[in-house]
Amino acid sequence: MKGANTELPLVCWLEDCRKDSTPLVGGKCSSLGEMINAGIRVPPGFALTTEGYRRFMAGAGIGREIQSLLAGLDTQDMDALEKTSETIRGMIEAQPLSTELEDLIAEYYRKLSLRCCLPAAPVAVRSSATAEDLVGASFAGQQDTYLWIRGADEVLHHIRRCISSLYTGRAIAYRANQKFDDALLAISVGVQKMANSFTAGVMFTLHPGNGDRSVIVIDSNYGFGESVVSGEVTPDNFIVNKVTLDILERTISQKDIYYTVDTKNQTNQVIDVPPERQKVQSLMDDEITALAWMGKQIEKHYGRPMDIEWAVDKDLPFGGNIFILQARPETVWSEKRKTNTAGKGTSAMDYILASMLEGKKLS
């Protein structure tokens, strides 16, 4: 691990991150590192650490100015909030990184491209907050994600944008409400090879509708996962038995649009799904089973139900083409402390009697 003159690295590979690396690389990257080390297939990448972030902010010397801008801010005043946000973000994005950081990141990017056998590997640049992704503190989506970024300069630019996303209006207001001390604020930025996804989506290792822990529920659409995450399409839905990996239910929806890459300018674009593919199952049965198996391993590894983003890479053959992009603890049902089903005493007779009286039907 390269660490310049400090003990803590400024940049590190995802596979060098662990569960306890959160203070250094944020929840998202430590989770990715954790998965890689647990044998789960994750697109390769690296992270600008919180130490790197601090070095950048220190070098920029704008901390005091930001503090003063925030000090008098009324977070209820939406106009003022947005204006302040814009100012701060502009300041951050305008700051160059130090030569040391630039060289370091460019070198990691070059190595990543080599690993992917691509001249300039398309990557996703996303923030990995230290407070995000923790059970009970999910404010997912409050930091930005930039997809399909190519070239070292572009990577550097988007890293700055990710850092500045700490100061979106929403994030500022949220921290103010939570009385979060901005001096403790730190962010890491992950740079990860883009999965060239044919199909992508999300997967819960429990039933989000009823909390059933014996199933894995998968939503999928063609292209990148955003159409599913953002709710822009009704995805295909699959319910898989976690224990046996049988597909219990499949709902094939009409999928109008999907996200793909615009090959000319390497950006994300929304396009219409051709009519003949709209009602076709977007994820094959074998892939569903393989994906659910991975979900099961991830849950086993973390010891709790998980919320997972995944993609099937179109450039690779079946068997090595399914990637996990993100995994975080499921928060809704985990917090809803499950009341015990019985509540009727634990003996068989107690349960039988209570159930008879209840007269619930089996369906």
Next chain:
Amino acid sequence: MKFPNPHDVKDIPGTEGWERMYPYQYQFTTDDPERKEYEEKTFWFYDGLHYPEPIYPFDTIWDEAWYLALSQYNNRIFQVPPVRGVDHRIINGHVYISPVPVEDPEEIGRRVPNFTERAGYYYQNWDELEAKWKVKIEATIKELEELQIPGLPELEDISVVTDAVGESKGFHLIKAYDDLINLGIKCWQYHFEFLNLGYAAYVFFLDFMQKQFPSIPLQRVTQMISGIDVIMFRSDDELKKLAKKAIDLGVEQAITCSQEWAPVEAALNKLPKGQEWLAALEEARYPWFYISSGTGWSHNDCCWNDDLSIPLMGITTYIKKIKEGADIERPLTKVRAERDRITEEYRALIESEEDRKTFDELLGTAKTVFPYVENHLFYVEHWFHSVFWGKIREVAAIMKEHGLIKEIDDIWLLRRDEIKQGLWDVVTAWATGVKPRGGAVWPPEIEWRKGVMEKFRAWDAPAAIGTAPEVIQEPFTIVLWGVTNSSLADWSEVQNIDDPDSITELKGFAGSPGIVEGRARVCHSAKEIRELQEGEILVSPTTSPSWAPAFAKINACVTDVGGIMSHAAIVCREYGMPAVVGTGHATKIIKTGMLLRIDGTTGIVSIER
């Protein structure tokens, strides 16, 4: 969901007056306004599980027997709080049943302490009481086997005088018939001693798991109770043993020389080792060949001991399998390993310590009750019934001798009280030395009834009649008969389709997981299973233990009737092959040779048209 009003169901032309073939309380009637209203607002479903064919007047005995026994245990002995008994009706020869709920919540409350005390006693002392049960039932069967049906001699034996017996064979015949009937009813009293509680333990274990895991497929729950050795498999195991022995002794050529028993027996008798094999067969036959080729509920269901060509077919199949190098044993080790894995994984997914404790308790109870739930079938429906039908045939022979019936099998067209009446006619005429009156009474009536039965068979019985309830709650109804809201909706849907040849998909219960494609073979009776070809999909009204050899040949099974605890579902789970049960109409819609896709995980049968 629309089902016919019971009072609107029309008599089939030419069968008017059919009601006299059955006990009067089985009629849907309009003469009592209170009863009429009750019948209309009640939901009656066709008990095709026990009666895939119209019921013969005599066979009504078992229906009355369980009408009494199930209901008394539910309502008068254990007092299941929310359900009384199960009510019965017959319409055009088809039996319809309906669980009777307790509607007043206060009354339910009053029943609770009784149930807790009484059912609790059985659950707590299950093994000990079950051991007593086995003694009782075996004594009852022994009594039945030893029961003599005396003929009527021209002159009573001298010993009647010298021993001062003081009773005649006429009286003994009447008494023997009464004893025979009473033994049958008694046997059915025992049949339900444990059954309701057994099912309850089973059903509420399922219910608990469904609450824990709303998406859990039922067969995953039943799988947790699979791999327990029950005597239901014993008869089939005996066939396997005999197949192996035949090969060991080198007599298998003689056994496979014919599909009929007589030439096989002759061939075996000519071989020195053939005798040894025949001795082994004799040993296995009692009692293990008292296994009915049907459910045991109908007099038509002959048992293996009645016709050895039935088990012969199974032995032949197994010999062939062994010679091909196939493993004919049920993959018990595999089934148990998978069972344990699944149980452990689900258990680990239960969140609270307390729920895990309930899980352990309920699973333990379900495993305790499971052997009874299976084993009683062998003792009652197979062993007892098989012997019983034989004894009734002995009674029939006497009636035939005295001209009351023309053929032995005519007796099934008479109600059991009519037989008693006929026997009185016979014995009084015999004693007096005159001609019985019945010779002119019964034969024409029997001829007419035969015609009625013919017409009943052609009738397409609705899956249900009366008013469908909002929810089906009665657990036995669900697990055993496979009646649930969704199955009713599916049945009603299929019922209302004009052209059955247009149906490409049938829904049933996911009886045993897995997906298989293959050709259909529709078999209505155990006799027809010899038509089965390797790898076919068996489509039948229902199956019973004597169909066991069929499962060694087929790749999947589909039935009209039955829930996840039905025989076909249990056996398929043991063999690890898919089953879809309780489809309602599979045998009517699917034809032999059709290409089917069976998804035993979702309970869907797809028909390639």
